[in-house]
Amino acid sequence: MRVATWNINSVRLRIQLVKDLLLKNKIDVLCLQETKVMNHLFPHDELSDIFFHQHVIGMKSYNGVAILSKIPFVSTGSIDWCNRSDARHASALFNNGIELHNFYVPAGGDEPDPAINDKFAHKLQFIREMAEWGKRNNDNDAKKILLGDLNIAPLENDVWSHKQLLKVVSHTPIEIEYLEKLKLSQNWVDAVRHFIPSTEKLYSWWSYRARDWKKSNRGRRLDHIWVTPALTKHLSSASVLSEVRGWHKPSDHVPVILNIKI
């Protein structure tokens, strides 16, 4: 079972990039974030040859997530976080027993102080609610996947400069602490770092603002795939498709793929 997560930054604008990804990579479950489209305008038909099963949670202009699958759903869902219906979560239980949660965590704005920046306060509250949800639903034997754009790069080698990003939203100690609490809530395992050691720089996002993203290489690893301990022994490989950042009219995020023997 090959599972991928990709912040697509408008699925309608980049539908051809999604098709190109699928031509080059065998993917069974593709999870998208920032689809930026209402459900009735989602390009279902463009992908229905490959993904017969589609669970889409969208809104106008902002956010939006989707789970596109070759594997049938037993059930699907979506949770509202922070009392907002803002299309940041979609879940699916597959007929192979795996439960998947696709998240688009708030970016958090520029100022890393919840007292003066409502967006940062929202981000922290969102992660806190995820951790509470994790604790409520903890089941050591369950086969679960949590993935998506978590908008936090937790490790020193998840950013181009640990020191220079300590006060930059996405790599501040408070966010990393909250993310760690979320991780502990269900003993989640970072499936990508399971294969790519933390001593190695690894990014899934490069800003549009760089003159040359590849040359400056000031990236961050904001996109993650986590699994519960029951799934860890089934993992076979993980990859980050950094070359996708160099495609024509790219998203600022690239796909992250996990291969599971199931």
Next chain:
DNA sequence: ATGGTCGGTGTCCGA
């Protein structure tokens, strides 16, 4: 130290 670029409900706001 600053400003740089995307996308969409487009001459602003969120990322």
